[in-house]
Amino acid sequence: MKVGIIGVGLMGHGIARNVLRKGKFELGFLDHPGNQPVDEITGLGAVAYDTPAALAAVSDVIILCVTGSPQVEAIVTGDHGLVSSLKPGAVVVDCSTALPDSTLRMGDAVQAAGGAYLDAPMTRTAKHAHDGALNLLVGGDAAVLEKVRPVLASFTDTVDHVGALGHGHRLKLLHNYVSVGFMTLLAEAAAQAADAQIDPQVFVDVLAGGGGASVALDRLAPYITQGDREGLPFFVSNAQKDIDYYRAMSTASGAQQTVADNVSAALARTVEAGHGQAYVPELVKLFRKSAQG
Known part of the structure; x- marks a missing residue:
């Protein structure tokens, strides 16, 4: 699986480095001024993309790690958003902290585009992200979670399936x-x-x-x-x-x-x-x- 990540901030940078170092997956990321310095992850082979759509076109799993629901909605359904070029069967894993009602809407949009959506917010801190020891609370289809579990395992300590889509958030x-x-x-x-x-x-x-x-x-x-x-x-x-x-x-x-x-x-x-x-x-x-x- 090729992985994409949007939001290489305090938490996302740790996720990205562990997807590369521990998981040894190919990684793309959205080039954005809010990113932490990306020298480490580009040195490990990560590739930058200009838009969410461009990243979606080459990714089997897309991790979102942004501030909140407005940012998630812009990434998923906005101009040059993920749903405009999502690969069939791709899985969007939303690790942001977002509103459950918004999560359900984004899940519907991704499903209509031929993909699947999991809400998988994180607990613990940026140090745990750096160390690959986050905990995730995952809402959504259990079979979809099993599909992406190898990716999630690269940056987590525990991954708990907590119920239907929206229950994670x-x-x-x-x-x-x-x-x-x-x-x-x-x-x-x-x-x-x-x-x-x-x-x-x-x-x-x-x-x-x-x-x-x-x-x-x-x-x-x-x-x-x-x-x-x-x-x-x-x-x-x-x-x-x-x-x-x-x-x-x-x-x-x-x-x-x-x-x-x-x-x-x-x-x-x-x-x-x-x-x-x-x-x-x-x-x-x-x-x-x-x-x-």
Whole structure:
């Protein structure tokens, strides 16, 4: 199988290098100014294409790793989109974080063009992508998943089939709501602790020894104690986007979203203040009284 990837960013670059190095598949990618430096993957044999259509014409499996639903829709059904030149039987694997309703529409468009669609959002971090150890939550036809599993195995630790098309993205939004929600709450508490001049290591140790022990604490602790943000290179603007996707999903299903509304408001104030490109751990500083003043 020849593989294509669209979105060679923080996560996509790791996927691309492992498709090449571990999977030893031929790889094409969309040339785009948002890509990370591509010297490594071109050195391993990856070939750049100018449009999604040109990439689709030569790819059996196409991985999408872009910001959200507007980008996915433009790639799949926009001008020079994938569906205009999809190979018969090709599989589109959407690893983005997207809205389930949009995913169903894109799945229908790809199926009408003779292909198949899987939503396969990722959990874990850019380091896991670099190491080829991501987890995927895959929605769609189980037989289609088995067809592309060798490709997915090159950049993953686990691949879980979670149900019908759209269920992957639904579960990813649920996951990110809990994960980002926990980290936003923790950052606010850590900011208050810092304002009160509580020793940051003592703060972390007290939480770790009690009900505050969590993956969220593990990810934010390096910033709380040492100012090291690199353990979680995830932009606050993307965190807000994911929470707002969760809220949109909740609105569509009639679910309660009171807590989600307030998490979104906390993140929105940070983005509106010009800190959208800060990493999520930096909320610990941005939520402090001195930052607000």
